[in-house]
Amino acid sequence: MTALAVEALSKEFGGVHAVADLSFAVTPGTIHSIIGPNGAGKTTLFNLITGLYRPTAGRIVLDGENVAGLAPYKLAAKGLSRTFQNLQIFFNMTALENVLVGMHLRLDRRLAPAVLRLAGARRREAQARDEAAELLRFVGLGDYVTADSASMPYGALKRLEIARALALRPRLLLLDEPAAGLNINETAEIDELIRKIGETGVTVVLVEHDMRLVMGISDHILVLDNGRKLGEGNAEQVRADPKVIAAYLGAAALGRNDAAKGG
Amino acid sequence: MIAWLANPRTGGLLVLAAIIAVLPLALPNNFYFDVAVRAGLNAIVCVGLNLLIGYAGQISLGHAGFLGLGAYASAVLTAHYGWNPYAAMGVGAIAVGVLAFAVGRPILRLRGHYLAMATLGLGIIISIAANTEDDYTGGPDGMTVPPLTVFGTELYGERIWYWIVGALVVVSVWLALNLVASPVGRALRSVHGSEVAAEVSGVDTARYKVLVFVISAVFASVAGSLGAHYGGFITPVDVGFIKSIELVTMVVLGGMASTYGAVVGAAILTALPQVLTWLQDYEHLAFGLILMLVMIFMPRGLIPSLGSAFRHLFIDRPETQST
Protein backbone atom coordinates (compact mmCIF):
# COMPACT_ATOMS: atom_id res chain seq x y z
CA MET A 1 0.00 0.00 0.00
CA THR A 2 1.40 3.39 -0.92
CA ALA A 3 0.10 6.87 -0.11
CA LEU A 4 1.68 8.27 -3.24
CA ALA A 5 3.64 6.74 -6.08
CA VAL A 6 5.66 8.69 -8.62
CA GLU A 7 6.52 6.73 -11.75
CA ALA A 8 9.08 7.79 -14.35
CA LEU A 9 8.13 11.42 -13.81
CA SER A 10 9.81 14.13 -15.90
CA LYS A 11 9.47 17.88 -16.21
CA GLU A 12 11.42 19.88 -18.73
CA PHE A 13 11.65 23.68 -18.92
CA GLY A 14 12.99 24.51 -22.38
CA GLY A 15 15.92 22.10 -22.20
CA VAL A 16 16.35 22.11 -18.40
CA HIS A 17 15.45 18.71 -16.97
CA ALA A 18 14.15 19.91 -13.61
CA VAL A 19 12.78 16.44 -12.81
CA ALA A 20 14.10 13.52 -14.84
CA ASP A 21 12.70 9.99 -14.96
CA LEU A 22 12.03 9.97 -11.23
CA SER A 23 10.28 7.11 -9.45
CA PHE A 24 9.59 6.60 -5.75
CA ALA A 25 6.80 5.60 -3.39
CA VAL A 26 5.63 7.05 -0.10
CA THR A 27 4.39 4.70 2.63
CA PRO A 28 1.22 5.84 4.44
CA GLY A 29 1.69 7.30 7.90
CA THR A 30 5.39 8.00 7.47
CA ILE A 31 7.50 11.13 7.28
CA HIS A 32 9.20 10.98 3.92
CA SER A 33 11.89 13.58 3.30
CA ILE A 34 13.28 14.77 0.01
CA ILE A 35 16.68 16.45 0.09
CA GLY A 36 19.08 17.71 -2.52
CA PRO A 37 21.14 20.77 -3.40
CA ASN A 38 19.62 24.02 -4.66
CA GLY A 39 18.04 23.51 -8.05
CA ALA A 40 17.78 19.74 -7.58
CA GLY A 41 14.10 19.85 -8.55
CA LYS A 42 12.41 19.46 -5.15
CA THR A 43 9.97 22.34 -5.52
CA THR A 44 9.31 21.40 -9.13
CA LEU A 45 8.42 17.91 -7.91
CA PHE A 46 5.95 19.39 -5.40
CA ASN A 47 4.46 21.57 -8.13
CA LEU A 48 3.98 18.48 -10.27
CA ILE A 49 2.41 16.45 -7.48
CA THR A 50 0.00 19.26 -6.53
CA GLY A 51 -1.03 19.92 -10.13
CA LEU A 52 0.52 23.37 -10.51
CA TYR A 53 2.73 21.97 -13.29
CA ARG A 54 1.79 19.42 -15.91
CA PRO A 55 4.45 16.68 -16.25
CA THR A 56 6.33 16.26 -19.52
CA ALA A 57 6.10 12.50 -18.95
CA GLY A 58 5.32 9.98 -16.24
CA ARG A 59 2.60 9.16 -13.74
CA ILE A 60 1.60 10.34 -10.29
CA VAL A 61 -0.52 7.70 -8.59
CA LEU A 62 -2.85 8.47 -5.69
CA ASP A 63 -5.17 5.67 -4.53
CA GLY A 64 -4.34 3.62 -7.63
CA GLU A 65 -5.40 6.46 -9.91
CA ASN A 66 -3.08 8.41 -12.20
CA VAL A 67 -3.67 12.03 -11.19
CA ALA A 68 -0.90 13.66 -13.26
CA GLY A 69 -2.14 16.89 -14.81
CA LEU A 70 -5.27 17.15 -12.65
CA ALA A 71 -6.14 20.69 -11.49
CA PRO A 72 -4.79 21.59 -8.02
CA TYR A 73 -8.24 22.16 -6.53
CA LYS A 74 -9.30 18.66 -7.62
CA LEU A 75 -6.21 17.18 -6.02
CA ALA A 76 -7.04 19.10 -2.86
CA ALA A 77 -10.38 17.30 -2.83
CA LYS A 78 -8.45 14.02 -2.90
CA GLY A 79 -6.71 14.96 0.34
CA LEU A 80 -3.52 16.53 -0.98
CA SER A 81 -2.27 19.67 0.72
CA ARG A 82 0.95 21.66 0.85
CA THR A 83 2.91 24.68 2.02
CA PHE A 84 5.18 26.88 -0.08
CA GLN A 85 8.89 27.59 0.08
CA ASN A 86 8.27 31.24 -0.81
CA LEU A 87 5.30 32.15 1.37
CA GLN A 88 1.89 32.19 -0.32
CA ILE A 89 -0.16 33.85 2.38
CA PHE A 90 -3.47 35.60 1.70
CA PHE A 91 -2.16 38.92 2.95
CA ASN A 92 -5.56 40.53 2.38
CA MET A 93 -7.02 38.43 5.21
CA THR A 94 -6.57 37.72 8.90
CA ALA A 95 -4.72 34.66 10.15
CA LEU A 96 -8.05 33.04 11.01
CA GLU A 97 -9.46 33.72 7.56
CA ASN A 98 -6.37 32.19 5.95
CA VAL A 99 -7.12 28.99 7.82
CA LEU A 100 -10.80 29.22 6.91
CA VAL A 101 -9.84 29.25 3.22
CA GLY A 102 -7.96 26.03 3.92
CA MET A 103 -11.27 24.60 5.16
CA HIS A 104 -13.00 25.68 1.94
CA LEU A 105 -13.87 22.19 0.70
CA ARG A 106 -15.40 21.20 4.02
CA LEU A 107 -17.64 24.27 4.34
CA ASP A 108 -21.06 25.02 2.89
CA ARG A 109 -20.29 26.90 -0.31
CA ARG A 110 -23.85 27.66 -1.42
CA LEU A 111 -24.44 31.28 -2.29
CA ALA A 112 -27.98 31.93 -1.06
CA PRO A 113 -27.69 30.92 2.62
CA ALA A 114 -24.43 32.90 2.87
CA VAL A 115 -25.72 36.06 1.21
CA LEU A 116 -28.95 36.03 3.21
CA ARG A 117 -27.10 35.09 6.40
CA LEU A 118 -29.59 32.41 7.30
CA ALA A 119 -29.45 30.93 10.79
CA GLY A 120 -27.85 27.70 9.55
CA ALA A 121 -25.09 29.58 7.75
CA ARG A 122 -24.40 31.68 10.84
CA ARG A 123 -24.13 28.59 13.02
CA ARG A 124 -21.84 26.79 10.56
CA GLU A 125 -19.68 29.90 10.26
CA ALA A 126 -19.27 30.10 14.05
CA GLN A 127 -18.32 26.42 14.18
CA ALA A 128 -15.82 26.89 11.37
CA ARG A 129 -14.23 29.82 13.17
CA ASP A 130 -13.87 27.80 16.35
CA GLU A 131 -12.21 25.01 14.43
CA ALA A 132 -9.86 27.41 12.64
CA ALA A 133 -8.87 29.01 15.95
CA GLU A 134 -8.22 25.54 17.35
CA LEU A 135 -5.91 24.81 14.40
CA LEU A 136 -4.03 28.05 14.97
CA ARG A 137 -3.48 27.02 18.57
CA PHE A 138 -2.35 23.56 17.40
CA VAL A 139 0.46 25.10 15.33
CA GLY A 140 1.37 27.48 18.15
CA LEU A 141 -0.32 30.62 16.84
CA GLY A 142 -2.84 31.05 19.62
CA ASP A 143 -1.80 34.69 19.98
CA TYR A 144 -2.56 35.50 16.37
CA VAL A 145 -6.18 34.40 16.02
CA THR A 146 -7.44 37.91 15.25
CA ALA A 147 -4.20 39.21 13.71
CA ASP A 148 -3.99 40.59 10.22
CA SER A 149 -1.67 38.25 8.37
CA ALA A 150 0.19 41.23 6.90
CA SER A 151 1.32 42.25 10.38
CA MET A 152 2.67 38.83 11.41
CA PRO A 153 6.39 38.00 11.65
CA TYR A 154 7.98 35.59 9.19
CA GLY A 155 8.22 32.65 11.57
CA ALA A 156 4.52 32.90 12.40
CA LEU A 157 3.63 33.01 8.71
CA LYS A 158 5.48 29.74 8.13
CA ARG A 159 3.24 28.15 10.77
CA LEU A 160 0.17 29.85 9.37
CA GLU A 161 0.82 28.07 6.07
CA ILE A 162 0.97 24.78 7.92
CA ALA A 163 -2.29 25.53 9.75
CA ARG A 164 -3.99 26.41 6.47
CA ALA A 165 -2.70 23.21 4.87
CA LEU A 166 -3.95 21.15 7.83
CA ALA A 167 -7.35 22.83 7.62
CA LEU A 168 -8.03 20.73 4.54
CA ARG A 169 -7.69 17.61 6.73
CA PRO A 170 -5.19 16.19 4.27
CA ARG A 171 -4.14 12.59 3.99
CA LEU A 172 -0.90 13.67 2.38
CA LEU A 173 0.83 16.89 3.43
CA LEU A 174 3.74 18.30 1.43
CA LEU A 175 5.95 20.77 3.33
CA ASP A 176 8.43 22.77 1.25
CA GLU A 177 11.22 24.00 3.52
CA PRO A 178 9.12 24.75 6.63
CA ALA A 179 12.25 25.63 8.64
CA ALA A 180 13.93 27.88 6.05
CA GLY A 181 14.87 31.22 7.55
CA LEU A 182 14.05 30.14 11.09
CA ASN A 183 16.47 30.27 14.03
CA ILE A 184 17.49 27.21 15.98
CA ASN A 185 14.68 27.49 18.54
CA GLU A 186 12.00 28.07 15.96
CA THR A 187 13.38 25.13 13.97
CA ALA A 188 13.10 22.90 17.06
CA GLU A 189 9.47 23.97 17.43
CA ILE A 190 8.74 23.18 13.79
CA ASP A 191 10.42 19.79 14.29
CA GLU A 192 8.05 19.10 17.16
CA LEU A 193 5.07 20.31 15.17
CA ILE A 194 5.86 18.02 12.24
CA ARG A 195 6.14 15.07 14.61
CA LYS A 196 2.80 16.01 16.14
CA ILE A 197 1.24 16.14 12.67
CA GLY A 198 2.77 12.76 11.83
CA GLU A 199 1.25 11.29 14.98
CA THR A 200 -2.23 12.28 13.85
CA GLY A 201 -1.80 9.84 10.97
CA VAL A 202 -1.13 12.34 8.19
CA THR A 203 1.52 11.20 5.72
CA VAL A 204 4.15 13.95 5.47
CA VAL A 205 6.47 14.61 2.55
CA LEU A 206 9.13 17.03 3.73
CA VAL A 207 11.56 19.07 1.67
CA GLU A 208 14.14 20.67 3.91
CA HIS A 209 17.76 21.79 3.87
CA ASP A 210 18.21 21.58 7.63
CA MET A 211 19.96 18.20 7.85
CA ARG A 212 19.65 17.89 11.61
CA LEU A 213 15.88 18.22 11.30
CA VAL A 214 15.68 15.84 8.34
CA MET A 215 17.94 13.14 9.79
CA GLY A 216 16.14 13.15 13.10
CA ILE A 217 12.57 13.12 11.92
CA SER A 218 12.42 11.08 8.71
CA ASP A 219 11.27 7.50 8.29
CA HIS A 220 12.60 7.59 4.77
CA ILE A 221 14.82 9.98 2.79
CA LEU A 222 15.04 10.46 -0.96
CA VAL A 223 18.08 12.30 -2.31
CA LEU A 224 17.68 14.26 -5.52
CA ASP A 225 20.34 15.78 -7.71
CA ASN A 226 19.73 17.42 -11.06
CA GLY A 227 16.20 16.11 -11.07
CA ARG A 228 17.32 12.50 -10.66
CA LYS A 229 17.28 10.10 -7.75
CA LEU A 230 20.75 9.89 -6.24
CA GLY A 231 19.86 7.51 -3.47
CA GLU A 232 17.26 6.68 -0.84
CA GLY A 233 16.80 4.89 2.42
CA ASN A 234 16.61 5.68 6.12
CA ALA A 235 18.87 8.31 7.70
CA GLU A 236 21.71 5.86 8.38
CA GLN A 237 21.66 4.44 4.86
CA VAL A 238 21.62 7.87 3.26
CA ARG A 239 24.41 9.17 5.47
CA ALA A 240 26.56 6.17 4.56
CA ASP A 241 25.82 6.22 0.84
CA PRO A 242 29.12 7.12 -0.89
CA LYS A 243 27.30 8.51 -3.94
CA VAL A 244 25.30 10.85 -1.74
CA ILE A 245 28.37 11.90 0.22
CA ALA A 246 30.39 12.49 -2.90
CA ALA A 247 27.84 14.29 -4.99
CA TYR A 248 25.99 16.16 -2.32
CA LEU A 249 27.16 18.13 0.63
CA GLY A 250 29.90 16.04 2.19
CA ALA A 251 29.73 13.95 5.33
CA ALA A 252 29.77 16.87 7.77
CA ALA A 253 26.81 18.53 6.15
CA LEU A 254 24.75 15.36 6.37
CA GLY A 255 24.43 15.74 10.07
CA ARG A 256 27.59 14.13 11.38
CA ASN A 257 28.54 17.52 12.75
CA ASP A 258 25.36 18.72 14.36
CA ALA A 259 27.04 21.75 15.92
CA ALA A 260 27.31 23.36 12.48
CA LYS A 261 23.91 24.97 12.66
CA GLY A 262 24.41 26.49 16.09
CA GLY A 263 27.70 28.13 15.12
CA MET B 1 -26.77 45.44 21.75
CA ILE B 2 -23.29 46.89 22.38
CA ALA B 3 -21.65 43.94 20.63
CA TRP B 4 -24.09 44.40 17.80
CA LEU B 5 -23.02 48.02 17.43
CA ALA B 6 -19.31 47.36 17.78
CA ASN B 7 -19.37 44.72 15.05
CA PRO B 8 -18.24 46.50 11.87
CA ARG B 9 -20.91 44.75 9.83
CA THR B 10 -24.00 45.41 11.92
CA GLY B 11 -22.73 48.65 13.48
CA GLY B 12 -21.67 50.07 10.13
CA LEU B 13 -25.02 49.13 8.59
CA LEU B 14 -26.83 50.94 11.37
CA VAL B 15 -24.71 54.07 10.86
CA LEU B 16 -25.32 53.91 7.11
CA ALA B 17 -29.07 53.54 7.63
CA ALA B 18 -29.06 56.42 10.12
CA ILE B 19 -27.20 58.71 7.72
CA ILE B 20 -29.64 57.89 4.93
CA ALA B 21 -32.56 58.49 7.31
CA VAL B 22 -31.45 61.95 8.50
CA LEU B 23 -29.78 63.21 5.31
CA PRO B 24 -33.05 64.65 3.92
CA LEU B 25 -33.04 67.21 6.76
CA ALA B 26 -29.90 68.65 5.20
CA LEU B 27 -31.12 68.57 1.60
CA PRO B 28 -32.62 72.00 0.79
CA ASN B 29 -34.47 71.16 -2.42
CA ASN B 30 -35.24 68.59 -5.08
CA PHE B 31 -32.01 69.26 -6.91
CA TYR B 32 -30.10 67.86 -3.96
CA PHE B 33 -32.47 64.92 -3.63
CA ASP B 34 -31.74 64.18 -7.27
CA VAL B 35 -27.99 64.18 -6.60
CA ALA B 36 -28.55 61.86 -3.64
CA VAL B 37 -30.63 59.43 -5.71
CA ARG B 38 -27.97 59.32 -8.42
CA ALA B 39 -25.28 58.82 -5.79
CA GLY B 40 -27.31 55.94 -4.36
CA LEU B 41 -27.72 54.27 -7.73
CA ASN B 42 -23.99 54.59 -8.37
CA ALA B 43 -23.36 53.20 -4.89
CA ILE B 44 -25.35 50.06 -5.72
CA VAL B 45 -23.25 49.50 -8.85
CA CYS B 46 -20.04 50.19 -6.92
CA VAL B 47 -20.90 47.79 -4.10
CA GLY B 48 -21.15 45.06 -6.74
CA LEU B 49 -18.12 46.26 -8.69
CA ASN B 50 -16.05 46.35 -5.52
CA LEU B 51 -16.71 42.64 -5.01
CA LEU B 52 -15.02 42.11 -8.36
CA ILE B 53 -12.24 44.70 -8.19
CA GLY B 54 -11.58 45.15 -4.50
CA TYR B 55 -12.17 41.66 -3.21
CA ALA B 56 -11.40 39.35 -6.13
CA GLY B 57 -8.78 41.62 -7.73
CA GLN B 58 -10.22 41.50 -11.27
CA ILE B 59 -10.73 44.68 -13.26
CA SER B 60 -13.72 45.50 -15.44
CA LEU B 61 -13.65 48.54 -17.69
CA GLY B 62 -17.09 47.85 -19.11
CA HIS B 63 -19.53 47.87 -16.24
CA ALA B 64 -21.44 50.79 -17.70
CA GLY B 65 -22.25 48.35 -20.52
CA PHE B 66 -24.03 46.03 -18.08
CA LEU B 67 -25.72 49.01 -16.50
CA GLY B 68 -26.74 50.08 -19.99
CA LEU B 69 -28.12 46.69 -20.93
CA GLY B 70 -30.28 46.72 -17.80
CA ALA B 71 -31.40 50.28 -18.50
CA TYR B 72 -32.25 49.63 -22.15
CA ALA B 73 -33.89 46.28 -21.37
CA SER B 74 -36.21 48.11 -19.00
CA ALA B 75 -36.73 51.02 -21.40
CA VAL B 76 -37.34 49.02 -24.57
CA LEU B 77 -39.43 46.24 -23.07
CA THR B 78 -41.72 48.61 -21.15
CA ALA B 79 -41.94 51.43 -23.71
CA HIS B 80 -42.20 49.39 -26.94
CA TYR B 81 -43.68 46.12 -25.74
CA GLY B 82 -45.72 47.20 -22.75
CA TRP B 83 -44.00 44.80 -20.35
CA ASN B 84 -44.42 44.98 -16.61
CA PRO B 85 -41.35 46.95 -15.43
CA TYR B 86 -40.36 44.36 -12.84
CA ALA B 87 -40.49 41.57 -15.43
CA ALA B 88 -38.37 43.74 -17.74
CA MET B 89 -35.90 44.41 -14.94
CA GLY B 90 -35.69 40.69 -14.15
CA VAL B 91 -35.24 39.65 -17.77
CA GLY B 92 -32.58 42.34 -18.19
CA ALA B 93 -30.72 41.13 -15.12
CA ILE B 94 -30.86 37.49 -16.25
CA ALA B 95 -29.70 38.41 -19.77
CA VAL B 96 -26.81 40.41 -18.31
CA GLY B 97 -25.91 37.53 -16.01
CA VAL B 98 -25.86 35.11 -18.94
CA LEU B 99 -23.79 37.51 -21.04
CA ALA B 100 -21.28 38.07 -18.23
CA PHE B 101 -21.02 34.30 -17.79
CA ALA B 102 -20.47 33.74 -21.52
CA VAL B 103 -17.80 36.46 -21.71
CA GLY B 104 -16.18 35.72 -18.34
CA ARG B 105 -15.90 31.95 -18.56
CA PRO B 106 -13.32 31.67 -21.35
CA ILE B 107 -11.41 34.80 -20.30
CA LEU B 108 -11.19 34.27 -16.56
CA ARG B 109 -9.46 30.90 -17.04
CA LEU B 110 -6.45 32.94 -18.11
CA ARG B 111 -4.35 34.82 -15.59
CA GLY B 112 -3.61 38.48 -16.09
CA HIS B 113 -5.68 41.46 -17.09
CA TYR B 114 -7.48 40.00 -20.07
CA LEU B 115 -10.78 40.76 -18.37
CA ALA B 116 -10.05 44.49 -18.47
CA MET B 117 -9.51 44.32 -22.24
CA ALA B 118 -12.53 42.13 -22.91
CA THR B 119 -14.88 44.25 -20.80
CA LEU B 120 -13.53 47.41 -22.39
CA GLY B 121 -14.47 46.00 -25.79
CA LEU B 122 -17.81 44.71 -24.59
CA GLY B 123 -18.74 48.06 -23.05
CA ILE B 124 -17.89 49.86 -26.26
CA ILE B 125 -19.92 47.42 -28.36
CA ILE B 126 -22.93 47.93 -26.09
CA SER B 127 -22.73 51.71 -26.31
CA ILE B 128 -22.35 51.51 -30.10
CA ALA B 129 -25.43 49.31 -30.22
CA ALA B 130 -27.34 51.86 -28.13
CA ASN B 131 -26.31 54.54 -30.62
CA THR B 132 -27.10 52.67 -33.83
CA GLU B 133 -30.16 50.56 -33.05
CA ASP B 134 -32.27 53.68 -33.16
CA ASP B 135 -35.48 51.84 -34.02
CA TYR B 136 -35.40 50.50 -30.49
CA THR B 137 -33.20 52.88 -28.52
CA GLY B 138 -33.81 56.21 -30.21
CA GLY B 139 -30.11 56.33 -31.10
CA PRO B 140 -27.96 59.17 -29.81
CA ASP B 141 -31.07 61.21 -28.94
CA GLY B 142 -32.06 58.67 -26.32
CA MET B 143 -35.51 57.45 -25.39
CA THR B 144 -38.11 58.06 -22.73
CA VAL B 145 -38.80 55.38 -20.15
CA PRO B 146 -42.16 54.83 -18.46
CA PRO B 147 -42.19 55.21 -14.66
CA LEU B 148 -42.01 52.37 -12.18
CA THR B 149 -45.27 51.49 -10.45
CA VAL B 150 -45.90 50.18 -6.96
CA PHE B 151 -49.38 48.73 -6.32
CA GLY B 152 -50.66 50.59 -9.35
CA THR B 153 -49.22 53.95 -8.28
CA GLU B 154 -46.64 55.51 -10.57
CA LEU B 155 -43.47 56.57 -8.83
CA TYR B 156 -42.51 60.12 -9.71
CA GLY B 157 -40.32 62.59 -7.93
CA GLU B 158 -36.96 62.73 -6.23
CA ARG B 159 -38.24 62.36 -2.68
CA ILE B 160 -40.05 59.07 -3.12
CA TRP B 161 -37.10 57.71 -5.09
CA TYR B 162 -34.75 58.85 -2.38
CA TRP B 163 -36.33 56.42 0.08
CA ILE B 164 -36.49 53.56 -2.43
CA VAL B 165 -32.87 53.93 -3.48
CA GLY B 166 -31.75 54.55 0.10
CA ALA B 167 -33.36 51.29 1.22
CA LEU B 168 -31.81 49.42 -1.72
CA VAL B 169 -28.36 50.79 -0.89
CA VAL B 170 -28.69 49.41 2.64
CA VAL B 171 -29.88 46.05 1.29
CA SER B 172 -27.02 45.90 -1.25
CA VAL B 173 -24.45 46.68 1.42
CA TRP B 174 -25.97 44.03 3.70
CA LEU B 175 -25.87 41.40 0.95
CA ALA B 176 -22.28 42.28 0.01
CA LEU B 177 -21.07 42.23 3.64
CA ASN B 178 -22.69 38.85 4.17
CA LEU B 179 -21.10 37.49 1.02
CA VAL B 180 -17.64 38.75 1.92
CA ALA B 181 -17.77 37.13 5.37
CA SER B 182 -18.86 33.73 4.00
CA PRO B 183 -16.91 30.80 2.57
CA VAL B 184 -17.77 32.04 -0.93
CA GLY B 185 -16.51 35.53 -0.12
CA ARG B 186 -13.29 34.22 1.35
CA ALA B 187 -12.76 32.13 -1.77
CA LEU B 188 -13.07 35.35 -3.83
CA ARG B 189 -10.61 37.15 -1.63
CA SER B 190 -8.17 34.24 -1.68
CA VAL B 191 -8.02 34.58 -5.46
CA HIS B 192 -6.76 38.12 -4.92
CA GLY B 193 -4.38 37.13 -2.13
CA SER B 194 -2.66 34.23 -3.89
CA GLU B 195 -4.17 32.37 -6.78
CA VAL B 196 -1.77 29.45 -6.34
CA ALA B 197 -2.50 29.04 -2.65
CA ALA B 198 -6.22 29.36 -3.34
CA GLU B 199 -6.13 26.53 -5.89
CA VAL B 200 -4.09 24.31 -3.62
CA SER B 201 -6.58 24.97 -0.82
CA GLY B 202 -9.33 23.57 -3.04
CA VAL B 203 -10.72 26.80 -4.48
CA ASP B 204 -11.74 26.48 -8.13
CA THR B 205 -10.43 29.97 -8.87
CA ALA B 206 -11.79 30.21 -12.42
CA ARG B 207 -15.28 29.38 -11.19
CA TYR B 208 -15.23 31.98 -8.42
CA LYS B 209 -13.91 34.69 -10.71
CA VAL B 210 -16.76 34.02 -13.11
CA LEU B 211 -19.25 33.97 -10.24
CA VAL B 212 -18.22 37.37 -8.87
CA PHE B 213 -18.10 38.84 -12.36
CA VAL B 214 -21.68 37.71 -12.94
CA ILE B 215 -22.81 39.01 -9.54
CA SER B 216 -21.25 42.42 -10.12
CA ALA B 217 -22.77 42.61 -13.61
CA VAL B 218 -26.23 41.84 -12.21
CA PHE B 219 -25.85 44.58 -9.57
CA ALA B 220 -25.06 47.01 -12.40
CA SER B 221 -27.98 45.82 -14.51
CA VAL B 222 -30.53 46.28 -11.72
CA ALA B 223 -29.19 49.74 -10.87
CA GLY B 224 -29.35 50.59 -14.59
CA SER B 225 -33.00 49.55 -14.78
CA LEU B 226 -33.87 51.58 -11.69
CA GLY B 227 -31.97 54.61 -12.99
CA ALA B 228 -33.81 54.44 -16.30
CA HIS B 229 -37.21 54.46 -14.60
CA TYR B 230 -36.14 57.16 -12.19
CA GLY B 231 -34.73 59.52 -14.80
CA GLY B 232 -37.48 58.72 -17.28
CA PHE B 233 -35.01 59.20 -20.10
CA ILE B 234 -31.77 57.50 -21.17
CA THR B 235 -29.11 58.21 -23.75
CA PRO B 236 -26.07 56.17 -24.87
CA VAL B 237 -23.80 58.65 -23.04
CA ASP B 238 -25.24 57.45 -19.72
CA VAL B 239 -23.88 53.97 -20.40
CA GLY B 240 -20.65 54.70 -22.28
CA PHE B 241 -16.96 54.18 -21.66
CA ILE B 242 -16.58 57.32 -19.52
CA LYS B 243 -19.26 56.04 -17.18
CA SER B 244 -17.34 52.75 -16.79
CA ILE B 245 -14.21 54.65 -15.84
CA GLU B 246 -16.18 56.79 -13.37
CA LEU B 247 -17.47 53.65 -11.66
CA VAL B 248 -13.97 52.18 -11.30
CA THR B 249 -12.73 55.52 -9.96
CA MET B 250 -15.46 55.57 -7.32
CA VAL B 251 -14.42 52.11 -6.10
CA VAL B 252 -10.74 53.01 -6.02
CA LEU B 253 -11.31 56.37 -4.33
CA GLY B 254 -13.57 54.95 -1.63
CA GLY B 255 -11.15 52.12 -1.00
CA MET B 256 -10.69 48.74 -2.59
CA ALA B 257 -12.05 45.81 -0.62
CA SER B 258 -14.24 48.08 1.49
CA THR B 259 -17.97 47.86 0.92
CA TYR B 260 -18.59 51.10 2.81
CA GLY B 261 -15.76 52.62 0.81
CA ALA B 262 -17.64 51.83 -2.39
CA VAL B 263 -20.66 53.72 -1.06
CA VAL B 264 -18.56 56.69 0.08
CA GLY B 265 -16.64 56.80 -3.21
CA ALA B 266 -19.87 56.78 -5.18
CA ALA B 267 -21.39 59.50 -3.00
CA ILE B 268 -18.36 61.77 -3.20
CA LEU B 269 -17.75 61.44 -6.91
CA THR B 270 -21.43 61.96 -7.70
CA ALA B 271 -21.75 65.00 -5.46
CA LEU B 272 -18.36 66.61 -6.06
CA PRO B 273 -19.01 67.90 -9.59
CA GLN B 274 -22.21 69.59 -8.30
CA VAL B 275 -20.32 71.15 -5.40
CA LEU B 276 -17.59 72.38 -7.73
CA THR B 277 -19.83 74.03 -10.31
CA TRP B 278 -19.02 77.50 -8.89
CA LEU B 279 -15.48 76.93 -10.17
CA GLN B 280 -16.94 76.93 -13.68
CA ASP B 281 -14.07 76.49 -16.14
CA TYR B 282 -11.80 75.09 -13.45
CA GLU B 283 -14.28 72.45 -12.33
CA HIS B 284 -12.59 69.54 -14.09
CA LEU B 285 -9.16 70.71 -13.02
CA ALA B 286 -10.22 70.80 -9.37
CA PHE B 287 -11.89 67.43 -9.73
CA GLY B 288 -8.73 65.84 -11.10
CA LEU B 289 -6.60 67.52 -8.45
CA ILE B 290 -8.74 66.19 -5.60
CA LEU B 291 -8.52 62.67 -7.02
CA MET B 292 -4.76 62.90 -7.36
CA LEU B 293 -4.28 64.20 -3.83
CA VAL B 294 -6.44 61.46 -2.33
CA MET B 295 -4.60 58.76 -4.21
CA ILE B 296 -1.19 60.18 -3.30
CA PHE B 297 -1.93 60.57 0.40
CA MET B 298 -4.36 57.69 0.80
CA PRO B 299 -3.31 55.10 -1.75
CA ARG B 300 -5.58 52.46 -0.23
CA GLY B 301 -8.59 54.74 -0.66
CA LEU B 302 -10.59 56.82 1.78
CA ILE B 303 -12.29 54.33 4.05
CA PRO B 304 -9.41 51.87 4.62
CA SER B 305 -6.93 54.74 5.17
CA LEU B 306 -9.21 56.68 7.49
CA GLY B 307 -10.14 53.45 9.26
CA SER B 308 -6.56 52.57 10.12
CA ALA B 309 -5.74 56.17 11.05
CA PHE B 310 -8.69 56.08 13.43
CA ARG B 311 -7.61 52.77 14.93
CA HIS B 312 -4.09 54.07 15.27
CA LEU B 313 -5.25 57.22 17.05
CA PHE B 314 -7.76 55.75 19.45
CA ILE B 315 -7.07 52.07 19.86
CA ASP B 316 -3.51 50.94 19.16
CA ARG B 317 -1.70 54.01 20.29
CA PRO B 318 -0.20 52.96 23.64
CA GLU B 319 1.54 49.85 22.30
CA THR B 320 2.95 50.84 18.97
CA GLN B 321 3.57 47.80 16.77
CA SER B 322 7.19 46.72 16.68
CA THR B 323 7.20 46.20 12.92
Ligand SMILES: Nc1ncnc2c1ncn2[C@@H]1O[C@H](COP(=O)(O)OP(=O)(O)OP(=O)(O)O)[C@@H](O)[C@H]1O
Ligand atom coordinates in the same frame (compact mmCIF):
# COMPACT_ATOMS: atom_id res chain seq x y z
N1 LIG C 1 8.88 27.72 -13.84
C1 LIG C 1 10.14 27.41 -14.21
N2 LIG C 1 10.60 27.79 -15.42
C2 LIG C 1 11.86 27.46 -15.81
N3 LIG C 1 12.73 26.80 -15.04
C3 LIG C 1 12.33 26.38 -13.82
C4 LIG C 1 11.01 26.67 -13.34
N4 LIG C 1 10.88 26.18 -12.10
C5 LIG C 1 12.07 25.59 -11.83
N5 LIG C 1 12.94 25.71 -12.84
C6 LIG C 1 14.29 25.17 -12.89
O1 LIG C 1 14.24 23.83 -12.51
C7 LIG C 1 15.34 23.50 -11.70
C8 LIG C 1 14.85 22.95 -10.38
O2 LIG C 1 14.32 24.01 -9.59
P1 LIG C 1 13.56 23.80 -8.21
O3 LIG C 1 13.02 25.09 -7.80
O4 LIG C 1 12.62 22.68 -8.37
O5 LIG C 1 14.76 23.37 -7.27
P2 LIG C 1 14.75 23.09 -5.70
O6 LIG C 1 15.31 21.74 -5.53
O7 LIG C 1 13.44 23.37 -5.12
O8 LIG C 1 15.82 24.16 -5.21
P3 LIG C 1 15.89 24.99 -3.82
O9 LIG C 1 16.52 24.08 -2.83
O10 LIG C 1 16.79 26.13 -4.14
O11 LIG C 1 14.52 25.39 -3.47
C9 LIG C 1 16.20 24.74 -11.58
O12 LIG C 1 17.22 24.66 -12.53
C10 LIG C 1 15.24 25.82 -11.90
O13 LIG C 1 15.90 26.92 -12.48
Ligand SMILES: [Mg+2]
Ligand atom coordinates in the same frame (compact mmCIF):
# COMPACT_ATOMS: atom_id res chain seq x y z
MG1 LIG D 1 12.71 24.67 -3.74
